[in-house]
Amino acid sequence: MTGSAPLILGAGPAGCMAAIQLARAGASPTLIDRDAVVGDALCGGFLSWRSAAQLQEIGLDLGTIGAHRVNQLALYAGGVEAHARLPETGFGLSRYALDTAMRALAAASGAQLEIDRIRSLAPGKAEGERQEWRSKSIFLAAGKHDVRGQPRPRQSDDPALGLRIRIPAQPGLTQLLDGTIELHLFPKGYAGIVVQEDGSANICLALRKSQLAEAGGNPRALLDRMADEHPKFGQRMAYAAPGLTVDSIGAVPYGWIARETMPGLFRLGDQAAVIPSLAGEGMSIALTSGALAARYWLVGGADGAGKYQRAMARAAWRPVSVAKLIWETAESPRFNSQLVRLAGLAPWLTNLAMRASRI
Numbered sequence: 001m002t003g004s005a006p007l008i009l010g011a012g013p014a015g016c017m018a019a020i021q022l023a024r025a026g027a028s029p030t031l032i033d034r035d036a037v038v039g040d041a042l043c044g045g046f047l048s049w050r051s052a053a054q055l056q057e058i059g060l061d062l063g064t065i066g067a068h069r070v071n072q073l074a075l076y077a078g079g080v081e082a083h084a085r086l087p088e089t090g091f092g093l094s095r096y097a098l099d100t101a102m103r104a105l106a107a108a109s110g111a112q113l114e115i116d117r118i119r120s121l122a123p124g125k126a127e128g129e130r131q132e133w134r135s136k137s138i139f140l141a142a143g144k145h146d147v148r149g150q151p152r153p154r155q156s157d158d159p160a161l162g163l164r165i166r167i168p169a170q171p172g173l174t175q176l177l178d179g180t181i182e183l184h185l186f187p188k189g190y191a192g193i194v195v196q197e198d199g200s201a202n203i204c205l206a207l208r209k210s211q212l213a214e215a216g217g218n219p220r221a222l223l224d225r226m227a228d229e230h231p232k233f234g235q236r237m238a239y240a241a242p243g244l245t246v247d248s249i250g251a252v253p254y255g256w257i258a259r260e261t262m263p264g265l266f267r268l269g270d271q272a273a274v275i276p277s278l279a280g281e282g283m284s285i286a287l288t289s290g291a292l293a294a295r296y297w298l299v300g301g302a303d304g305a306g307k308y309q310r311a312m313a314r315a316a317w318r319p320v321s322v323a324k325l326i327w328e329t330a331e332s333p334r335f336n337s338q339l340v341r342l343a344g345l346a347p348w349l350t351n352l353a354m355r356a357s358r359i
């Protein structure tokens with residue numbers, strides 16, 4: 001493929017959003033993903049009210065696709081707990097359900113979906129396993145995965161990694177979690193728990209790599225240790241059968257923001273900014289970046305890339321900085337229970353933190 005029609009690499013929320021907006025404006029984008037079959041990505045099982053509103057705007061109603069409504073935040077650390085109402089309704093939805101719906105919407109809007117794994121990038125050119133793709137305008141939306149030619153710096157000797165276990169629907173657990181997003185704060189990490197469309201509980205953790213090493217590199221052994229050390233988390237994990245799969249992803253560059261880009265390259269989603277995940281706003285950043293990049297492209301074509309990237313960096317700065325501060329406090333063994341105590345005493349502060357970490 002050659003030419004000026006935009007090429008979008010990655011059909012996650014960022015890439016699909018760009019594809020939908022560009023296709024609806026008549027730009028005939030090509031959307032490429034490495035996977036022909038939609039998987040169930042580990043990250044992004046909670047959708048904030050902002051994500052929900054953005055999806056609603058493009059015609060995707062989360063209520064209609066069965067997403068679990070979430071109105072409460074519950075925080076736990078060191079035997080202390082606090083509860084707060086979310087500013088607006090959020091949702092629990094599997095990435096399988098969301099990505100399937102977004103891909104279908106992109107195709108229905110007129111985007112051409114292709115399957116290829118992109119290995120490397122250069123101005124105007126993406127080298128795939130199947131073929132070479134050429135376009136003056138490339139939208140990089142490969143999420144967590146770096147593509148050769150566009151690495152993101154790793155900023156920590158002990159980077160964060162993600163783990164996920166999905167517990168099939170069980171009445172006792174569903175009742176415990178109903179309508180709530182739970183955050184269990186641990187030294188060097190946290191677990192987020194939310195019910196999804198099929199009633200299953202999605203337990204997603206971000207932890208430092210050193211902790212996995214301490215557990216002998218065995219993710220399930222690490223989860224079981226966390227369950228022993230933190231009773232409320234243990235109460236949820238008691239529903240997890242021993243053989244359940246634990247999915248994992250490697251080093252996540254929390255706090256990184258792309259401030260520059262190469263000619264014609266629009267960096268989207270996690271390739272534009274990586275917000276610490278306990279804020280539950282990465283999906284909204286992904287959707288925002290897809291829509292914003294499409295807007296800049298429709299005005300300036302490939303030449304709009306630099307301006308877009310700077311605008312995106314400005315938009316992401318506040319939520320990413322606020323979320324980073326919260327994440328650093330939340331993973332500190334000295335401060336995490338104080339944080340929860342404060343959240344209990346001053347619900348207005350929790351509300352402010354939730355609002356300030358939205359894009």
Ligand SMILES: Cc1cc2nc3c(=O)[nH]c(=O)nc-3n(C[C@H](O)[C@H](O)[C@H](O)COP(=O)(O)OP(=O)(O)OC[C@H]3O[C@@H](n4cnc5c(N)ncnc54)[C@H](O)[C@@H]3O)c2cc1C
Pocket residue numbers: 009010011012013014015032033034035041042043044045046047048116117118119141142143144145147161162163192204205206252268269270271277280281282283284286
């Ligand atoms: C542990 C953890 C938990 C999180 N939980 C939440 C949460 O609950 N709520 C929230 O809002 N955010 C959450 N996030 C953040 C959120 O998941 C991301 O910000 C969001 O998924 C970014 O979307 P994206 O479209 O940029 O990338 P992705 O969702 O990663 O999608 C990338 C797409 O690109 C494709 N791809 C990758 N490499 C290639 C390649 N080489 N060639 C072709 N295709 C490729 C993939 O198959 C995929 O379809 C979490 C993050 C972590 C680390």
